[in-house]
Amino acid sequence: MQIKKIITRILLFSLTLYFVACKSDRQKSITISGAFALYPLGVKWTEQYKKLHPDARFDLSAGGAGKGLTDVLTGAADLAMFSRALTPSEQQKGIVLFAVAKDAVLPTFSAKNPLADLIHREGLTHDQLKNIYLSGKSITWGSVLDTIVNNNISVYTRSDAAGAADTWAAYFGGKQDNIKGTGIYGDPGLADAVTKDASGVGFNNVAFVYDISTGKKRPGIEVIPIDQNNNRIIDRQENFYDNADSVLAAIADGRYPSPPARDLYFLTKGKPTDPGVIAFLKWILTDGQQYVKAAGYVPLPAEKIQGQLDQLK
Incomplete structure (x- = not known):
């Protein structure tokens, strides 16, 4: 009888940990840092995405393209908003650029x-x-x-x-x-x-x-x-x-x-692997494009959008 009670408690504890872990994964914030240029559109995109995915969480801040790049390279951010071309030395750091709009x-x-x-x-x-x-x-x-x-x-x-x-x-x-x-x-x-x-x-x-x-x-x-x-x-x-x-x-x-x-970008360190980040980028490059012009930016042509989506495959 005592053994059954112990096993039951272990199972209940394990289930509790499982549900806590699931909740934690579901509410994990996507941290975005970087260019002021893209910040207003970033705000619009995160607001609209959360309407479709209430469990999505974002930590969005503007501090300049250089800060966004540094934050991604150091692991302080999942995505950087970026508003210029990469320098030759930056190109050697495994950065992946996703063009998302133009201004x-x-x-x-x-x-x-x-x-x-x-x-x-x-x-x-x-x-x-x-x-x-x-x-x-x-x-x-x-x-x-x-x-x-x-x-x-x-x-x-x-x-x-x-x-x-x-x-x-x-x-x-x-x-x-x-x-x-x-x-x-x-x-x-x-x-x-x-x-x-x-x-x-x-x-x-x-x-x-x-x-x-x-x-x-x-x-x-x-x-x-x-x-x-x-x-x-x-x-x-x-x-x-x-x-x-x-x-x-x-x-x-x-x-x-x-x-x-110039084109505006989101960038990641290496090809993104986090399912939440990938899903958000795919939405930006598809349904999210409907908000680009209204937010004061120029949408990218369809062939360029397809090229960005291909990088996520």
Whole structure:
């Protein structure tokens, strides 16, 4: 009789451990870290996925593409949001990239700038922008717009390791470290710094320049139009910065240059093996694509999506 009681207790204890383990597996969080560029879409995707899978748990944070990469490599995150190409040394670390959407980095200036109308009308050329952001020289607004205004342009850049900064610098053949300016942490901080400085310029991802719910530019920030044909006027085909929809259309059809238009990624260390991570990535690349445009991004073409799905097989 005593032996039966002992066996019964062992069985009950084992069953308890089994159900606790099942519950733990079911509620295991997927940790996602990285680029501010992808963060708003990451929030949208996790919210929608949890509606379909109530047991799914996510720990999502933005801290820059560099932090996301480091977190994945050290095991602190399952997925990284990433917003630039890998360097040759990073390619040797067994990283697997999954392109999930597309957006662009936009050059910005303050709505307080007294020359705002002239900037919108004439824009700045590639070479002028390169000189402003990379030369480190004191440059006045008057010298680039042929006016008598002698206010020096204040350049703001990212202080964190950022895909946006790397992508913007790549437009001029450089890297993030080549941008000369005051370092500000994060996309929101950089937008805020430029907004407050009437002489300031910076750069931001689309979702931090435009309010995606309204399509309008966020209060206080403006986009520097790029004069791509160097004729010192923003022609009709170059004039697409008024609202989010027109910018996204220009990114999609190539009217906005690449870089600073670019693919956005989730990345893993090696091919993912966690069933929860694989299921989430598959959903992002299939049903989850319906949320891309509404969140302020450009969907990827079907053939590119299929290539990403093939990596999960």
